[in-house]
Amino acid sequence: MGLYDTYLATRHRLHDAEPPAHVALVLTERDLLADGAFDTLSSAIGWAFEYGAERVTVSVSVLDGAVAPTLIRELRRLDVPAETVVRGPDADAPGEAGSDLGGDSAAGDTDAPVRILVGLGGKAEFAGAVRELANDVAAGEITPDAIDEADVSERLLFPEEPDLVIKTGAERLSDFAIWQSVYAELYFTDVNWRDFRRREYLRAVLDFQDRQRRFGR
Numbered sequence: 001m002g003l004y005d006t007y008l009a010t011r012h013r014l015h016d017a018e019p020p021a022h023v024a025l026v027l028t029e030r031d032l033l034a035d036g037a038f039d040t041l042s043s044a045i046g047w048a049f050e051y052g053a054e055r056v057t058v059s060v061s062v063l064d065g066a067v068a069p070t071l072i073r074e075l076r077r078l079d080v081p082a083e084t085v086v087r088g089p090d091a092d093a094p095g096e097a098g099s100d101l102g103g104d105s106a107a108g109d110t111d112a113p114v115r116i117l118v119g120l121g122g123k124a125e126f127a128g129a130v131r132e133l134a135n136d137v138a139a140g141e142i143t144p145d146a147i148d149e150a151d152v153s154e155r156l157l158f159p160e161e162p163d164l165v166i167k168t169g170a171e172r173l174s175d176f177a178i179w180q181s182v183y184a185e186l187y188f189t190d191v192n193w194r195d196f197r198r199r200e201y202l203r204a205v206l207d208f209q210d211r212q213r214r215f216g217r
Contacts, residue, residue: 001198008202012051017209019052020164024184026176027060029067031168031193032074040196042078045114047201055113057162061174062119071118080114086157117158122178129155129179152179164208166201168193185211 001009012019025044031037041058048056060075062068075085132155136142142151153159161180164187167173171188173181187204189196 005197005199005202008199008206009051012202012205012209015206015209019205020162020185020208021053022055022057022160022162022164023048023053024057024059024162024165024177024181026165026167026173027058027193028169028174029060029062029064029071032060032071033067034192034194037193038074038078040193042080043198044196044201045078045080047198049113051202051205055160056115057158057160058114058116059120059174059176060116060118061121061176065119068119075116075118078116085116085118086120115158115160120157121175122173123175125157125177126152126179128157156180164204166204168196168200183213185213 025041027041032041045056045058060071062071072085129152133142133147133151137144137147156179158177158180161182162177162184165173165176165181165184166187166189167176168189169192173186185208187207189200189204191200
């Protein structure tokens with residue numbers, strides 16, 4: 001670790017504020033197709049736990065479904081504490097939406113410290129929750145007036161709310177968790193994923209610690 005990284009790590013350690021407990025990394029398929037991208041991802045997950053995170057979510061948007069099998073295969077090889085891979089409709093072949101594609105824990109296992117989502121668009125996920133609610137209303141299991149935020153949340157594939165969302169290379173979330181990230185702190189960096197290093201992660205954490213979270217208030 002270089003001197004500058006050591007300086008940032010010291011600032012983090014001495015900071016009065018708590019680090020983010022749940023960190024989300026938002027990537028694109030293009031990010032992960034670059035040389036060394038999966039090594040960077042494995043390192044970034046390690047840095048998250050090293051600097052105070054208890055849970056890490058990795059979201060990979062997929063525009064070309066043909067690359068999804070390659071991404072899944074490489075993601076399975078990551079040296080991470082636990083892994084859940086869920087593919088949404090954007091990446092799945094017909095009939096496979098929401099299937100568990102590997103790792104040490106089953107899809108939907110909220111105890112997994114690392115969750116990797118491939119092709120799970122936030123809009124599609126939210127639409128799925130709405131469809132489930134509509135079916136429950138039609139079945140007489142719930143009335144429209146009784147529906148609240150908890151009813152929506154419990155029908156999402158990814159229910160947990162991240163504290164810090166990190167996006168490299170562009171200031172957009174690539175359809176990531178539109179419901180869950182509403183109160184998250186968003187950190188955008190111009191650094192592309194292939195150049196993302198420990199110091200970039202520490203800058204994101206320090207930025208989070210310097211903010212006063214208001215949770216919509």
